Amino acid sequence: MRSLAHIICSLLLLCGVSHAQRKTAIFMADGFDFPVGKPDGEGYYKARGYTPNGHLGEDWNGRGGGDTDLGAPVYSTAHGLVLFAKNYYHGWGNVVIIRHAYQEGGQTKFVDSLYGHLDQIHVRYGQHVKRGQQVGTIGTGGGLYPAHLHFEMRKDIRVGMARHAFPKDDSVYWSGTDFINARRKLAPSAATVLAPIDTFSAATGKAETISPEGGFVLPTPKPSSPSAPGSTVPGRYDDLRKMLEEQKKSK
Numbered sequence: 001m002r003s004l005a006h007i008i009c010s011l012l013l014l015c016g017v018s019h020a021q022r023k024t025a026i027f028m029a030d031g032f033d034f035p036v037g038k039p040d041g042e043g044y045y046k047a048r049g050y051t052p053n054g055h056l057g058e059d060w061n062g063r064g065g066g067d068t069d070l071g072a073p074v075y076s077t078a079h080g081l082v083l084f085a086k087n088y089y090h091g092w093g094n095v096v097i098i099r100h101a102y103q104e105g106g107q108t109k110f111v112d113s114l115y116g117h118l119d120q121i122h123v124r125y126g127q128h129v130k131r132g133q134q135v136g137t138i139g140t141g142g143g144l145y146p147a148h149l150h151f152e153m154r155k156d157i158r159v160g161m162a163r164h165a166f167p168k169d170d171s172v173y174w175s176g177t178d179f180i181n182a183r184r185k186l187a188p189s190a191a192t193v194l195a196p197i198d199t200f201s202a203a204t205g206k207a208e209t210i211s212p213e214g215g216f217v218l219p220t221p222k223p224s225s226p227s228a229p230g231s232t233v234p235g236r237y238d239d240l241r242k243m244l245e246e247q248k249k250s251k
C-alpha cells in the first residue's frame, strides 16, 4: 500500500511542482546573439527552421556547405548557466543546455537554449557562461548528419531532454531566430537574479527514438557514465564572483 507521503509526492510531480526547488544566482542576459558566426550569424545560413510539431529547432550550416563547418565554434546565445553538457546519443550526440534569465515587461523570465550534435563540449554542468562564450564545436551527431548545429530555444524550462513529455508547439518552444532578433540588446535592472535549476522533467529516463532531425534513430548503447551529474555544484559562487570582477574590470 502506498504511503500518504508517496501519494502527495506523486500529486506534486503531476502538477509540475517541485518540492525541492533549488535556486542559484545567474547573470541576467544583456541581449541575445546568434550561436554561430557571432554575433550575427555571419557566414552561416539556416538550412532548416523551426516548425511546431515538426522540427523543434533550427539547423545552422556554414555557407561553405557539407562538413566545412565541422569543428567551428558554437557560442552561448546569452549569459547563463550550463544545466546539461554531455553525450545523449539517440540521434542527438553531444548536447549543451543553458538557462538564461531576461527582463521583459517588468518581469523576470527564463529561457533555455540547446545546442545539439556538437563535436566537442567546452563547458561543464554548473558553469556560468557569458554571451558569445564558446560552448563547443559544430559536429555531426557522431557521424549521423552532415556537420551542422541543431539549436533550440525553450520557453518551458522543464523540458531538458524529455521532449516527448511536452507539447511540441509554441507553448513550449520559441522560434530561435525570432526570439533572438526581438532581444538583441537588453538593459537588465540587476546584474544577477535567482534562477530555478532543478526543473528538468523526471521523465528524462525515457529517451526519444525520433531524432531531432525527424528520422528514426536506433539508440546507441551508453558506455558507463564517466561522471555523475551533480558532481559539480551548480552555479558555484566562486565562478560568479570571478565573472562579476572581470565584468567590473572590463567597464
Ligand SMILES: [Zn+2]
Pocket (backbone or CB within 6 Å): 048, 055, 057, 058, 059, 149, 150, 151, 212, 213
Ligand atoms: Zn535539427
